[in-house]
Amino acid sequence: MNITREQVDALNAVVTVAITKEDYKPKVDKVLQDYRKNASIPGFRKGAVPMSLIQKQYGKAILVDEVNKLLQSSLNDYLVEEKLDILGNPLPKLTEDFNWDADDYAFEFELGLAPEFKIDLAAKNKLVKYIIKADDTMLEEQLERIQKQYGKLVSKEKSEEGDDIRGTFTNEEKGINNxxxxxxxxxxxxxxxxxxxxxxxxxxxxxxxxxxxxDDHKLMDYLKVSHDDVHGLEIDVDFTIEEINTTEKAELNQELFDKLFGEGVVTSVEQLKEKIKEDAEQQFATQADQKFLNDVTEFLIENTKFDLPAEFLKKWIQTVGENPLTAEQAEEEYAKSEKGLRYQLIEGKVITENNLQITFDDLKAYTSDVIKKQMAQFGQMNPTDADVDNIVSRVLSNKDEVKRLSEQVMSEKMLNLFKENVKAKEKEVTYQDFIKEMYGE
Structure with missing residues (x-):
């Protein structure tokens, strides 16, 4: 057997696998002997069927099967040994007059090669790293929300200022029903x-x-319309009143503080405000981090220049699905997936060059932290280590969960890497200002 490679250009190559009779004959003969041992053909005792008959009946199919097995294993070994970084899978070059009756065969495969490129995390950019602050207005709103949430609900017949009115916004034309x-x-x-x-x-x-x-963006929350629809939306909506309630606000006392944060953790209104501010800004930081990660991702995609073996990938897309695609369909699919493919290559290079690896301890610690936060949301502020460990074990026994959590851990590692290496301007904003910045307004 002989495998050779012709480098068409930097991103394309053709590999030729030459297989001789000596490469496949022993395997074909062995399979034929096994068939003969087990063949049940009328007129012959089991195991006594003439080899010529076995050869005539099964020879060609066995030959094709064994050559294909040998071909695939040899090609895969070659790609590993040569350390070829390919995109998609090798595509066989079809030969109309291929002759299976010959003794020796030659198979050609097209390869799409991953491009060489550099990533500069320290490149100049206009990126912004947002620091979202909870302002006094938000703190007062949160205090009132807490007092209402833990207050006494009183039903009313007629609405007044400050009442909670439950109902449904509708507009048939726009499909609004919320x-x-x-x-x-x-x-x-x-x-x-x-x-x-x-x-x-x-x-x-x-x-x-x-x-x-x-703020027009509030239409997204109250009417459940998309961001694209909120600007300039000018329609009438009906609000059907279903329930009217007022709330006798809960007193800001030690009993309420203990309900919120556990006994003795908060002992005054000022401490309560500080706690609300701290918790809110932790949540805001997560949102700001996600925006920063998204912005850096977009920056890298736009500013890391390299070519792709586009024509090869379009041909590969035609064959990869359950149903073959036309050239036009493959062109459309390639256009949709090109950006994602570029980021996969960039992400892979960032991970490799910075040795970003996920250990089991990383995964376990991250899962434990997620579980503790979820338990806190349901009032379990101080779960035992044993309880958390038991839940972690159950979660990590699920392969789908392990995959999902591993992606989140890697995303966190990428974020930390970007924070350390990507120079960005820091900007303090309120949450409302951040929402406007997030939507490019």
Missing amino acids: TVTITPSIFKTKTTGKKFIGKKVGDVVTVSTKNLFD
Whole structure:
């Protein structure tokens, strides 16, 4: 057997695998002998069927099967030995007049090769690393929300300022049908808010979406419309009132503090504000980190220049699915996937060059932290190590969960690497300003 490679260009090559009769004959003969031992053909005793008959009946199929097995194993070994970094899979070059009756065979395969490129994490950029601060307005809103949440709910017949009004926004044309709880004060103008005062259950209030809120993005939450639709949206929506409640606010006392954070952790309103601020800014930091990771990813994709074996990849896309694609369909698929492929190559290089590896201890520690946070959300502030370890063991026994969590751990490692190496301007913002920045406004 002989394997040779012709380098077409930097991104394409053709490998030729030459197989002689001596390479495959012993294996073919062995399989034929096994067939003969077990063949049951009328007129012959088992194991006594003439080899010529076995050869005539099964020879060609066995030959093709064994040559293909030898071909695949040899090609795979060659790619490993030569350390060829290929994209997709080798594509066989079809030969219309291929002759299986010959003694020796030659098979050609097209290869798409991964490009060589450099990644410069320290390159100049206009990236921003946001630091989101919880301002006084947000803290006061959170205090009021907590007091309402732990207060006493009282049902009412007629709405007043400050009441919670539960109902459904609808607009048939836009397919809007979303049930929410509102207060008249959430609207941008007092005129709109007054429309909801003095109403009863079953009443319908019609409002225009134009300037309904101080920020059009709130339409996404209250009406469940997409970001693309919120700007300039000018339609009427009906709000059908289903429930009216007022809340006798809970007192800001030690009993409430202990319910929120455990006995004795918080002992004053000022400490409560500090705790709310700390928890909020931790959550904000996670969102800011995700934006930074996304922004660095986009920057690397746009600024790391390299060519791809596009024509090879389009041909490969035609063959890779369950159903073959036309050239036009493959062109469309390639256009959709090119950006993702570029980032996969960039990500792989970043991981390799910086030796980013995931150990079992990394995975276990990350999973434990996730579980503790989830338990805290349900009021279990101080779970025992044994309880957490038992849950971690169950989670990590699921392969799908291990895969998902491993991706999150690697994402965290990439984020930390970018924070250390990518120079970006730090900018302090409120959460509302961050939302505007996030959507490019």
